[in-house]
Amino acid sequence: MKIIAGVDIGNSTTETALFRLEDETKYKFISSSIVRTTGIKGTVGNISGIIDVLKEAAQKAGIVINDIDLILLNEATPVIGDVAMETITETIITESTMIGHNPSTPGGVGLGTGNTVDIRDLDKHEDEKVICLIPREIDFEEAAAMINTALEKGVDVQGAIVQKDDGVLISNRVKKNMPIVDEVSEIHKVPKGMPAAVEVARPGETIKTLSNPYGIATVFNLNSEETKMIVPIARALIGNRSAVVIKTPKGDIKERKIPAGTLTIVGERNSLLINIQEGSEKIMETVEKLWPISDVKGESGTNAGGMLERVRQIMSEITGQGLSSIKIQDILAIDTMVPQKIRGALAGEFAMENGVALAAMVKTSRLPMEQIARKLKDELGIDVHIQGVEANMAVLGALTTPGSDIPIAVLDMGGGSTDAALMNKERKVTSIHLAGAGDMVTMLINSELGLNDIGIAEDIKRYSLAKVETLYSIRLEDGTVKFFAHPLKPELFARVVLLKENVMVPLPTDHSMERIRNVRRRAKREVFVTNAVRALSIISPANNIRHIPFVVLVGGSALDFEIPDMISDSLARYGIVCGRANVRGKEGPRNAVATGLVLSYISGR
Structure with a gap:
C-alpha cells in the first residue's frame, strides 16, 4: 500500500489530492486541501505552501505527513503576470x-x-x-x-x-x-x-x-x-x-504632456511597433497577427515599459537566469479609464482619461521546478517527482467530471493567467497559457471606480450588490426586493452594500449600484470571455473553435457567481457544451490538476 500526493502549484493557490494505492490498479481518494500559494508560482518560494497543504491534507486523512510515500508536482515552468495602466492619448493637463x-x-x-x-x-x-x-x-x-x-x-x-x-x-x-x-x-x-x-x-x-x-x-x-x-x-x-x-x-x-508610449511586439518571423494611442483592439490585433509571440518590449520612460522590465527583473532574480533569457510570452490589453490628477485643482479632482490596461506573462525554463523538487525532498525526506505538464494533468482531472468525454477542452482560470488545454480523440493534448485573469479584473475595478483599495475591489469582484432603501428592505442588483423582520443598522441606510456571507458591508464610494455592477461585469467580460475565446481558438483544430464539443471550467475563478455564465453564453453560439467541472464528482472546479497528477502516475505504471 502506497500513499501518493498530487500537488498543484497555482498562481494564487496550492492544492493537493491524497490517494491510497492499494495494488497495481486499485486506488482510493482519501483527502484534499487548499492553501494560498507562497512565493511566485514555480519558484522555491512555493516550498512552505506545499508543506502546509500536505500537512493539512494528511491531518484530514488521519495520517501524518511522513506517511506520504510520493509527492507528484506539475511540470509548471515559472510564470509571472503583472498589470500596468497606460494612458492612450497625450493628455494635456492645464495648471x-x-x-x-x-x-x-x-x-x-x-x-x-x-x-x-x-x-x-x-x-x-x-x-x-x-x-x-x-x-x-x-x-x-x-x-x-x-x-x-x-x-x-x-x-x-x-x-x-x-x-x-x-x-x-x-x-x-x-x-x-x-x-x-x-x-x-x-x-x-x-x-x-x-x-x-x-x-x-x-x-x-x-x-x-x-x-x-x-x-x-x-x-x-x-x-x-x-x-x-x-x-x-x-x-x-x-x-x-x-x-x-x-x-x-x-x-x-502651463501644460504637461504624458506620453502614451509604444509597444514592440516580436513574433517568430518579424516584429511590429504599435502606439498605445491606437487602443487595445489594435494591440490585440497585432498580437494575433504575430502569434506565437516571442517577446514584447515597452518604450522606456512609460508605465508599460517599466512594467514589462520589472517583470523581467523579478523573474531573473528569483530564477537566477539572465535578463536576456526572460521573454514576455503573452500580453492582454483592455480599454479602461485611468484617473489623472488635475494640476491646479483645489479639492483633489481627477480627470478620467481613456487608457489601456496591460497584463503580461513571462515563462522561463523548467529548471526552477527541478530546484523545488530537490529542496522539497531534502526537507521532507519523501520522494518527489515532476509528473507532467500542468495542462495535461488538468484535462485528466477534469475528465472525472460526470458527463464529460473526449475530445474535451479545459479552461483553467486563476489569478494571474488563463490556461487552456484540449485533449483530442487520440488523447493528445494541446495547451496554451495566456496573460490576464482574476487579478486583472480586480485592478480594472479598482481603477475605474477610483477606489485606491485593492481589498475593496477584490470584494466587489466576488460578491453581489444591494441598495438599502429602508431600514427594513434592500433592493438587490437584479431588481428584486428583500424584506427583513428586524431593522437594519442605521449606518447602512441609503448605502450600496456588498452581500458577503451573512453580513452587509457598505461600500466607501458614491457610485450608484448600477455603475458598480456595470464596471464589475464589464471587467470580467473583457478579461475572461476575451481570454476564453482567444485560448480556445489557439488550441482548437484548424483554429476553429466550433471543432470543440465540450469545455470544462476549472480553477478559482470558475467558482465566481457570474464568470462561468458569461463564458457559457459566449460559447453557446459555437454549439459548445460548457460548464463548471465537478472533479471526482465532489470537488467542483477545484483540484483538477492535483487529481490528474495522481491519475497520470497510476495509469503510467
Whole structure:
C-alpha cells in the first residue's frame, strides 16, 4: 500500500489530492486541501505552501505527513503576470485652477460669473459681478448676512465658494438665488481678483456649461487655442452636479504632456511597433497577427515599459537566469479609464482619461521546478517527482467530471493567467497559457471606480450588490426586493452594500449600484470571455473553435457567481457544451490538476 500526493502549484493557490494505492490498479481518494500559494508560482518560494497543504491534507486523512510515500508536482515552468495602466492619448493637463468635486451639499442653482473676492471685502466692489470666497472662520449665518448687506449696497454677488459644508445653509438665508459650491478644503489657494464661474445644477441633473469646453470658452471669452487647453477641465467636470472654474494669470498656465508610449511586439518571423494611442483592439490585433509571440518590449520612460522590465527583473532574480533569457510570452490589453490628477485643482479632482490596461506573462525554463523538487525532498525526506505538464494533468482531472468525454477542452482560470488545454480523440493534448485573469479584473475595478483599495475591489469582484432603501428592505442588483423582520443598522441606510456571507458591508464610494455592477461585469467580460475565446481558438483544430464539443471550467475563478455564465453564453453560439467541472464528482472546479497528477502516475505504471 502506497500513499501518493498530487500537488498543484497555482498562481494564487496550492492544492493537493491524497490517494491510497492499494495494488497495481486499485486506488482510493482519501483527502484534499487548499492553501494560498507562497512565493511566485514555480519558484522555491512555493516550498512552505506545499508543506502546509500536505500537512493539512494528511491531518484530514488521519495520517501524518511522513506517511506520504510520493509527492507528484506539475511540470509548471515559472510564470509571472503583472498589470500596468497606460494612458492612450497625450493628455494635456492645464495648471489653471478648477474645482469640480461634487460636494454633497451645494446650495442654490444656476451659473454665476465674476471676479473672486474675499467675503470680507465685498463692500469694496459695488456695481461689480463677484464670486465671494467664504473661509472656515466665518459661519453660515454671518456669511449670509454679509452677502445680503453687499447685495443691498449694489454688489452683484453671482455665487460663492465655501470652505465648510454650509452651502445649503447659506443659500437658505440669502435674498438672491445663486450657485454656492462648498467643501473646498484649500480655499486659501484660490487666487483673488481672477475671473471665475460657478455652476450648480438642479437636484438629479448635471452641469451643462462648465462641462462643455465651448461653454467655458463663452464664459471666459477664450480663443480657439485656449479652448483646446481647457478640454481636460471640461472632461473632468462631466457628470458633476456642481463645479467652479477660475481663470488664472497667464504666467500660471502651463501644460504637461504624458506620453502614451509604444509597444514592440516580436513574433517568430518579424516584429511590429504599435502606439498605445491606437487602443487595445489594435494591440490585440497585432498580437494575433504575430502569434506565437516571442517577446514584447515597452518604450522606456512609460508605465508599460517599466512594467514589462520589472517583470523581467523579478523573474531573473528569483530564477537566477539572465535578463536576456526572460521573454514576455503573452500580453492582454483592455480599454479602461485611468484617473489623472488635475494640476491646479483645489479639492483633489481627477480627470478620467481613456487608457489601456496591460497584463503580461513571462515563462522561463523548467529548471526552477527541478530546484523545488530537490529542496522539497531534502526537507521532507519523501520522494518527489515532476509528473507532467500542468495542462495535461488538468484535462485528466477534469475528465472525472460526470458527463464529460473526449475530445474535451479545459479552461483553467486563476489569478494571474488563463490556461487552456484540449485533449483530442487520440488523447493528445494541446495547451496554451495566456496573460490576464482574476487579478486583472480586480485592478480594472479598482481603477475605474477610483477606489485606491485593492481589498475593496477584490470584494466587489466576488460578491453581489444591494441598495438599502429602508431600514427594513434592500433592493438587490437584479431588481428584486428583500424584506427583513428586524431593522437594519442605521449606518447602512441609503448605502450600496456588498452581500458577503451573512453580513452587509457598505461600500466607501458614491457610485450608484448600477455603475458598480456595470464596471464589475464589464471587467470580467473583457478579461475572461476575451481570454476564453482567444485560448480556445489557439488550441482548437484548424483554429476553429466550433471543432470543440465540450469545455470544462476549472480553477478559482470558475467558482465566481457570474464568470462561468458569461463564458457559457459566449460559447453557446459555437454549439459548445460548457460548464463548471465537478472533479471526482465532489470537488467542483477545484483540484483538477492535483487529481490528474495522481491519475497520470497510476495509469503510467
